[in-house]
Amino acid sequence: MDKYEEFMALTSQAIGILKDMSKRSPYDMASDGMARKTAKNFTQLADVLFGPTDSPRLQRESVALAEDRGLSLEYLEMVEKHAKKLQKRDVRLGRVVDGLRTISITDTQRRITDLEKTLDAAVENDNDRPRSEALLEPFWDLVESTGTGLIRPEYRTVIAIGLDDFAKVSCGKGEDVVVALSDGTTMTGAEFINAAMEGSLGDKLYVGLFHPTAGPVNLYEARFASDKLRTLAMAENLVCPWPDCNVPADRCQVHHIDAHKHGGYTKPSNLTMLCKYHNGVNDDDGPRKKRKRPSPGKPKRGRMRRHRGKVRLHTPGGKLVENTHHVSSMGAMDLI
Structure with a gap:
């Protein structure tokens, strides 16, 4: 069998290839030499075929049919592209x-x-x-x-602002200050003051204390995150910290970095915000030794990890990757 025949034989094994890709991060695949865009396209397709779904039976039948017919990666990509367009409202x-x-x-x-x-x-x-x-x-x-129109509640959204910038804004000298919010947007110092004057920031001001390497500081212990702990986590990560995700913290879930079921504490340094999807695919388990404090093991899909104070994705290949969303770099840990 020459190289061309080997290539043609390989194209009929797309399902097996995608199954193995579903266990990898696109960032690790990119480091192996694959174009990053291509790696993301393939892992997204792998998620469709092997990731969480509302219709597991239909997913299994689709995988079996594609494997039986020996469909290529290009063919599966084309099917998925057109399927997205069908009657989608x-x-x-x-x-x-x-x-x-x-x-x-x-x-x-x-x-x-x-x-x-x-x-x-x-x-x-x-x-x-x-x-x-x-x-x-x-x-x-x-x-x-129509109806009640747009909802304009008091701010439950977290506004991350450093002490120096807050002093400038409070003195009316923060024209060039830009602060980030946990709804994924930014506002100028002037808009911040106007919101405060209008009463839309609420009647209470909460101050979060963050350590440059340990992250948010607190000593409370509970199974579920309190409003205070959630607020600290939102101030640190204004959008989901998973790379390339743009879901704002307002719509995220509180996530235990070291899983609570494996002994992870409910304290600020062990909490972050993850969107519903990435909270679901985050690898909480992995290989673990039987001991009092289990080893985190090697991640499969990847898991969030706190490294030098900041929360990053620990890929299956061992890389630490952070989100590059512009608001992601304006959280509390970036202000100290």
Whole structure:
């Protein structure tokens, strides 16, 4: 068998290849020489076929069928790409870029067209601006006039600000100060002061104490994280710290870095925020020796680990990778 024949034989083993990829991190695969984008595409496809799912029976049948027919990686990628487009109705919220954010709505043609006509009626005589710009204000008018409109609660969101910057802002000298929030956005020092003046920051101010290498400092012990512990964890990680994740801490779950079931304490240095998905795939177990304080073992999919004070992903290949989201680098541990 020559190299071409070996290659063709390998293409029919896509399911086996993806099964092995499902146990690896895209960052380790990239370090082995695979393009990072390609590695992410393959691990995402592996997640579809072997990761958590609401339809395990359908997943098993799909894997068996693909394996029986010897489908290639390229073919499986094409099927997944087109499957995503079929009758998918949803609302997607994009990442913040230069202070702007995008919302995308996919629904039936009738509902979207009726919305379009409603907005058009409000801009019938506005010919000075492009239509896409003219539709924006009528859209928000429509949203805010229906029912209770937009929800504007008192801030439960954590605002991470260093002591020096807080002093500047408090003295009215923080025009250039930019602080990050656990909803994945940022605000200027002026916006911070305005929010405080309007009472939207609430009537209480909480101060978190962080050590440069140990992380958040506290001595409380409990099974579930209290509001205070959750707030400290959010202040440290304003978005899910898993690399490339953009879910803000407001929508994350409190995660024990050393699993509670294996003796991990509920204390600030052992807590972080993870989105529901990454909290589920984080490898809490791994090989463990029978002793009083089990060894963390080698991660499979990867697990969160605190290293030199900061929470990072410990990949199966032993690399420590941090999230590069712009708000992720503005948390409490980055302010000291």
